[in-house]
Amino acid sequence: MEQKHSLKIALAGNPNSGKTSIFNSFTGARQKVANFPGVTVEKRVGHRKYGKYDITFVDLPGTYSLTAYSLDEKVARDFIVNEQPDVIINVIDGGNLERSLYLTMQLIEIGVDLVIDINMWDEVLESGIKIDTEKLSTLLGAPVLKTIGNRGQGLDSLLDTAIKLAENGEELHHHPPVTYGPRLDDIVANLSDEVSKCKNCTSCHNSRWLAIKMLEGDTEIKNRCFPDKVENSHLTKVLDESVTHLKSTTDDDPEIIVTEGRYGYVAGIIREVMQRPPTDRMKMSDQIDDLLTHRILGYPIFLLLMWLIFQATFVIGQYPMAWIETAVAYVQSGVGQLIPDGAMADLLIDGVIGGVGSVIVFLPNIVILFLGISILEDSGYMARAAFLMDKLMHYLGLHGKSFIPMLMGFGCSVPAIMATRTLESKRDRIMTILLIPMISCSAKLPVYVLFTGAFFGAYAGNVIFSIYLFGIAATILMARIFGRTILQSDETPFVMELPPYRRPTTWSVIIHMWERTRMYLKKMGGVILIASVILWLLGYFPKVDEYSQDYETKIEQLALSDQPGAELAIAELKAARAGEDLQYSFIGRLGNVVSPFVKPLGFNWQMGISLIPGFVAKEVVVSSLGVLYFLGEETDESSDNLMQALQSQQSGISQAAAYAFMIFILLYTPCLATVAAIRKETGVRWMWFSIIFQCVFAWIGAFAAYRILTLFGL
Amino acid sequence: MSWFGLGNRHGRQKRQGHCRRFLKGTGTLAEMNIGQKARVVRIGGSGQIRHRLIDLGFRTGETVEMIRTAPLRDPIEIAINGGRISIRRSEAALVNVELIPAYK
Ligand SMILES: Nc1nc2c(ncn2[C@@H]2O[C@H](COP(=O)(O)OP(=O)(O)OP(=O)(O)O)[C@@H](O)[C@H]2O)c(=O)[nH]1
Numbered sequence A: 001m002e003q004k005h006s007l008k009i010a011l012a013g014n015p016n017s018g019k020t021s022i023f024n025s026f027t028g029a030r031q032k033v034a035n036f037p038g039v040t041v042e043k044r045v046g047h048r049k050y051g052k053y054d055i056t057f058v059d060l061p062g063t064y065s066l067t068a069y070s071l072d073e074k075v076a077r078d079f080i081v082n083e084q085p086d087v088i089i090n091v092i093d094g095g096n097l098e099r100s101l102y103l104t105m106q107l108i109e110i111g112v113d114l115v116i117d118i119n120m121w122d123e124v125l126e127s128g129i130k131i132d133t134e135k136l137s138t139l140l141g142a143p144v145l146k147t148i149g150n151r152g153q154g155l156d157s158l159l160d161t162a163i164k165l166a167e168n169g170e171e172l173h174h175h176p177p178v179t180y181g182p183r184l185d186d187i188v189a190n191l192s193d194e195v196s197k198c199k200n201c202t203s204c205h206n207s208r209w210l211a212i213k214m215l216e217g218d219t220e221i222k223n224r225c226f227p228d229k230v231e232n233s234h235l236t237k238v239l240d241e242s243v244t245h246l247k248s249t250t251d252d253d254p255e256i257i258v259t260e261g262r263y264g265y266v267a268g269i270i271r272e273v274m275q276r277p278p279t280d281r282m283k284m285s286d287q288i289d290d291l292l293t294h295r296i297l298g299y300p301i302f303l304l305l306m307w308l309i310f311q312a313t314f315v316i317g318q319y320p321m322a323w324i325e326t327a328v329a330y331v332q333s334g335v336g337q338l339i340p341d342g343a344m345a346d347l348l349i350d351g352v353i354g355g356v357g358s359v360i361v362f363l364p365n366i367v368i369l370f371l372g373i374s375i376l377e378d379s380g381y382m383a384r385a386a387f388l389m390d391k392l393m394h395y396l397g398l399h400g401k402s403f404i405p406m407l408m409g410f411g412c413s414v415p416a417i418m419a420t421r422t423l424e425s426k427r428d429r430i431m432t433i434l435l436i437p438m439i440s441c442s443a444k445l446p447v448y449v450l451f452t453g454a455f456f457g458a459y460a461g462n463v464i465f466s467i468y469l470f471g472i473a474a475t476i477l478m479a480r481i482f483g484r485t486i487l488q489s490d491e492t493p494f495v496m497e498l499p500p501y502r503r504p505t506t507w508s509v510i511i512h513m514w515e516r517t518r519m520y521l522k523k524m525g526g527v528i529l530i531a532s533v534i535l536w537l538l539g540y541f542p543k544v545d546e547y548s549q550d551y552e553t554k555i556e557q558l559a560l561s562d563q564p565g566a567e568l569a570i571a572e573l574k575a576a577r578a579g580e581d582l583q584y585s586f587i588g589r590l591g592n593v594v595s596p597f598v599k600p601l602g603f604n605w606q607m608g609i610s611l612i613p614g615f616v617a618k619e620v621v622v623s624s625l626g627v628l629y630f631l632g633e634e635t636d637e638s639s640d641n642l643m644q645a646l647q648s649q650q651s652g653i654s655q656a657a658a659y660a661f662m663i664f665i666l667l668y669t670p671c672l673a674t675v676a677a678i679r680k681e682t683g684v685r686w687m688w689f690s691i692i693f694q695c696v697f698a699w700i701g702a703f704a705a706y707r708i709l710t711l712f713g714l
Numbered sequence B: 001m002s003w004f005g006l007g008n009r010h011g012r013q014k015r016q017g018h019c020r021r022f023l024k025g026t027g028t029l030a031e032m033n034i035g036q037k038a039r040v041v042r043i044g045g046s047g048q049i050r051h052r053l054i055d056l057g058f059r060t061g062e063t064v065e066m067i068r069t070a071p072l073r074d075p076i077e078i079a080i081n082g083g084r085i086s087i088r089r090s091e092a093a094l095v096n097v098e099l100i101p102a103y104k
């Protein structure tokens, strides 16, 4: 067999132009796609074998240009400059050709092999924009293709073209240089000559690009090329002269002259290849926005949408939840019959099935929540939410754009924390990252569903909604406090593109939900299983040497006698023994330590203990409660589910305590994965700050909630 | 023109009649009324924000239209190059424009 050749193909383009949609099609990956700018913030790599090639695809964050102002732009630029992919597919939103070509010009200047892909061709046709792709191809000196990325149309020929280009790049790669008009061109040529002579820069492949970047005042390039002022004194002098000359003759920054020149060049191309119809492609979106961002109705509609999602999560989720519950109970009793009594059976039934089973029932709720979120994201409403909320966020010393990561935080804190990369200012990023864990993520939902189901009956949906609102209020409060104290504000701009509304494709919504389901199930098999087993072991050992009374004989005697009520007495004895077992076990001792801390909040010791493994992941709180409650009982009573166990008199949980517990869950350190993400994005110091701060804040919040609700007699 | 008869795109214009002085004149993007069109004259500011504005298509000679404001009057939505951009008033104030009269 012939050897495979490896190829590296990168996807670059403006935010929201469809790069990830195409990347997913090429590689079979299921990276997140959504209709707002800045979804992909880290480069993603995928592989595919195609003909005799082993292709590595790289999906880059969307960028408007190749300066290095925000983190995601830097990722894209560093990749293109340093790793030099064989071919770059420049994905362009056909409805936004002019702005897209501005980036294309910069790609051409860097000197990479380009395939131009005019994506969203369906929207181009629909809106009546006419684009002469052949002419565009001649003008740019690069192949131009048309695709519909989200439906996979035209992608085969796109890939073929890219491969052909890589095979004989020399022949096809002849982009005419971008010209900036005679005056600037002379200066650039002169400077570029100097750059090519410079010793430090011989390793850099394109002196013209470097010259332009220097003129633009790009600090990164400057730092790279002038590490030593003396050695490059001549180049520095020429650069300074050029800049002064430009400033004096044009009365503006060279940076602006260069960009205007680039735009001028683009405008020339546009005039030749594109005709816009008089109708506006945004007409439909404008009409929808007349309602959704309406002066009076805008906010109520936003709240209504959120409320609907949470209500649906609970109400619709109930039915499949009941089925799963039955199935779990069935498995539990089945295993009980198969395996002889003993430690092994206890471990399987109480530890594994009790723990994992108590969490798995919430899968339907998670799936429905993500259905709602992904419809919001895919339709384009997210960007409108940022538009609506910017002013309010501004009061908090934050940014409308911070609102998108926060909304994503309702799903999961980890991607939400990653999404802060689209924020330009470091201070905004830290602030948003500190606030995100207080937004109620989907892992906390099982706890809410369990407790509201047990204690608030018909009002469950509304109570959950109130917890979410509480989370938002806490976020606002903390934002104000942080803004006044540790993170004083420096104004950052809010400029953001509003994409047209798009109909969410069924496929992408399904993929999104499936990904979530998979992650949830993976957690079941991983941390939740392990945590359940550990907790069970801690609860099972060490065994009591000497009970306060001789249960064994007493039970035997009762069983032999046929007094009325003997059965009840036996059950009581068994429960008392189990209680003593538990008291003596590691968990029981731990409970004694935890109790004083959670007593003021109205929690019983099981609740207190469940908070500790809850640091690993929030669902573990539920599985832990499951294990703890099943441990205390005899297995044949396990048909009583966890909800009923919590409700029962013995557990002694009031409605106020249940609510306070949910508040605690809402506010305290979310999970290890989030902590890791915080550390990665902000550093160790902020990580510790976040952990400690949140535990303290959670305690105070829960205490306040408990005391106030107790006053109201709950 | 608004679908629901309650659009905030045209109703508002009447109440802002006092801004008429702006007609035919020059000013900044932030001062435009809903429905007005203008041509970009100059982009002020510096550094990052200026860059962002230019990246998003604000450049001299480009036509812009004020589409709407958010419920709390800020930010505003601008049509440029066939797309929509949301921008705070404080940043919009960096863009100098020259109004295009509605009738010739
Ligand atoms: N109508 C239409 N929609 C498309 C097409 N390609 C992608 N989309 C949609 O456009 C939106 C953006 O797609 P993404 O693939 O997330 O875009 P991206 O370029 O990766 O965006 P960033 O990661 O933010 O840079 C999604 O809602 C897609 O479903 C297309 O050809 N036609």
Ligand SMILES: [Mg+2]
Pocket (backbone or CB within 6 Å): A019, A020, A021, A032, A033, A039, A040, A062
């Ligand atoms: Mg993407």
